Amino acid sequence: MKKTRYDRQPEVLIQGYNNQAWQGWESIVAALKTRLALANKTVLVIDCYPGVRLEEIETRLLPSLNASAIFNVELSRHDEHILQTLLAHNLTDDRVFGVLSCHQLPEFFDNTRMEALRQQIAAVPTGLVVVYGPGASLAHDGDILVYADLPRWEIQQRMRSGELGNWGAANQHEDMLRRYKRAFFIEWRVFDRHKTPLLKRADFLLDTTQADAPAMVSGEAFRAGLAFTVSRPFRVVPFFDPGLWGGQWMKDKFDLDPSKPNYAWCFDCVPEENSLLLRFGDVRIEIPSQDLVLLYPRPLLGEKVHARFGTEFPIRFDFLDTLGGQNLSLQVHPLTEYIQQNFGMHYTQDESYYVLEAEPGSEVYLGTKRGIDPQDMLNDLAAAQRGEKAFDDTKFVNRFPARKHDHFLIPAGTVHCAGAGTMVLEISATPYIFTFKLWDWGRLGLDGLSRPVHLEHGKHVIDWQRDTQWVTERLVNHVEPIAEGEGWREERTGLHEREFIETRRHWFSEPVLHDTQGGVNVLNLVEGAEALVESPAHAFEPFVVHYAETFIVPAAVGQYRISPYGSSLGQQLATMKAWVRG
CATH class of the missing domain: 3.40.50.300 (P-loop containing nucleotide triphosphate hydrolases)
Known part of the structure; x- marks a missing residue:
């Protein structure tokens, strides 16, 4: 590879x-x-x-x-x-x-x-x-x-x-x-x-x-x-972690430690967790990237985002690798009122799966099947949790084919799971710890302990309206053309109206002009080997990004341009961009 x-x-x-x-x-x-x-x-x-x-x-x-x-x-x-x-x-x-x-x-x-x-x-x-x-x-x-x-x-x-x-x-x-x-x-x-x-x-x-x-x-x-x-585009330091369901794509593509059994996660842009490396001559200083959010929230996030989220970075980009691995757990995220009332969090984990790579036949589990009895499904999950049987997912949960560049939207309350054989760029709100596992395919964790299942929480937040018809019409590959020019086009790919994050995909073989519009932008190069990010006004040094790298454009940057670069000249590239809706 x-x-x-x-x-x-x-x-x-x-x-x-x-x-x-x-x-x-x-x-x-x-x-x-x-x-x-x-x-x-x-x-x-x-x-x-x-x-x-x-x-x-x-x-x-x-x-x-x-x-x-x-x-x-x-x-x-x-x-x-x-x-x-x-x-x-x-x-x-x-x-x-x-x-x-x-x-x-x-x-x-x-x-x-x-x-x-x-x-x-x-x-x-x-x-x-x-x-x-x-x-x-x-x-x-x-x-x-x-x-x-x-x-x-x-x-x-x-x-x-x-x-x-x-x-x-x-x-x-x-x-x-x-x-x-x-x-x-x-x-x-x-x-x-x-x-x-x-x-x-x-x-x-x-x-x-x-x-x-x-x-x-x-x-x-x-x-x-x-x-x-905060005056220029930058990247935080990603970290990679093995997991029970992890795959082999990141290990091979990113030249990671081959002795590890797999890599399940990469937190590619989670400032609460990631490091920031500052180079002062021969000395490199590693700090929590959260320090940047704490000290310079306004130029980083922008006035409106800072007013809404304070010193929290609200957008998360991470990778979920199941290529050569297993299904994630079947899960659901809490509704806003549930996370506020039970855990003291301001907002919940709405998210989406953007498919970077997929094996033939791979699938994403999304929403419940139309016409099922919710109590039947809960009873089946409870029996599976007690070890009496395997959960009958084919009876209760939808599966959708997963192909490269598909985008699945997952507002809180939607039952979901990334299936084996996918490399997912997960774009989500930041309180990432709030995943209620409903079924984990009977597995033990890498520590040999039973993986926690949170059916008691999950049953209170599943939105049973998210059935086959509902998710098909609203959550699977809803691409809306927005604008185009010579050598580029912009598409809206979500997220759902319940989610505060807006996402846009730009296909381009020529330079594309972007503007933060006073709010932080987070982007990933989802197609193409490398691209150049530069300032039309020469306000910052040109910044090169490579395939699958996530980068942050602070609100204070304003206009920036992304162009094919190096080995990608003359080819079609694509970025996924996220920001907080006004």
Whole structure:
């Protein structure tokens, strides 16, 4: 199978700050000491995202600073049983789903211990005082502030290895789904709220993604790098993950690790999860791409999208690979009112499947068959869940042939499943954790445990109106011509009117002019080897994208042009573009 030029490590090159970035502990210590030599008494605060390896900071950084006093703020944190009580409502008893937290970080600390810590810091008469750990800035604002960060994907790897439990919990060996749930619904929400104002004033950003290979950049350069990023098209760093049903297409096409059994997922544009790579000369800084959303939401998202979604990136592009694999689970996503009332989420996971590749005979499961009795189907699903029989999907669920460039729309409440033999570009709203599995073909997960089935949730949100006739008329390959010119044409392919995302496909062999119209655009090159994205006004450096790469065009960009490039000159290409409807 011919490989693509898909870039798994896209970088944003930042000019003018090469002397404000450092690699390795020795260089970082030297840079901090230069800054610390300015006052008689200095308080250095090293605040951290949960998951940062504190022992690495304790052994590789702190001893070299020659501090008069060092304080670990975690000693002021509430004990584990108090935290468990505080978070019980949000944690729930469910293995997968919790309730979105509105907690503030000070609630996680004991007031008496924290006040004692503040007094200890104040009592040190001279020299360097270091306060470190998640929440360190709650004890002191810091004369110098370092924020130590890392992406959520790296946190998940540390959880999977058994190295990392949840913050404030000795649960390294608890079920991974439960640890992820606690991080997703509580920790990451609380710490994103905490770190946002800190990133706006931090003197340094410390990248702790790679073990014992830190990098650091000045706060000025960090923020300038983010401001530059939202002025041009860019890509976040994709990550790939094996899964029970995963296929072989991405492994072969993207030159991934051949020792893995398969790759099921690729999160190609999910800023809450992905990294962003900023290049400052010889130093590469890896940060959560969510930092960009938190600090520069208006130029990135646009005024209207920011007003509606705040600092959440509402559009997700990811890949589902079942070529040489198996069916996904039969599933349904919650209705808006259900996700709001039960999980505290603002909006639900409406989505669509755009087929990049498909084997002959492959299918997509979509909607229930016309005329069935809903209770019969629920009874059959319940019997399958009890292990009494296999679910009779042929009796209850529609199947539609899946071919390259087909587009299946999946508003919440629609029963659906990508069948074996497809490579799907999933275009969806972002709360991706909210999938209610109805039937999983009797499989165990890669961890040997039964995969969670959520029939109790699912039965409350299935829209039984989405039957054969309804989905055929509204959800399968509804292509509407919009405009055309010499060498190009634009088509509307959805999404359904219940969904807030608009999608357009452009076929082109000549340059096509686009405009963000004040809102963020997300695109994928779904046909053709490579294309050039450039500014008609030369406002940003030309940007090359390759087949299957997803890229973000910030709202602030305005007009941009996409043209065939390199080996694709003279050929017909296609992009899929998504944005939030006004």
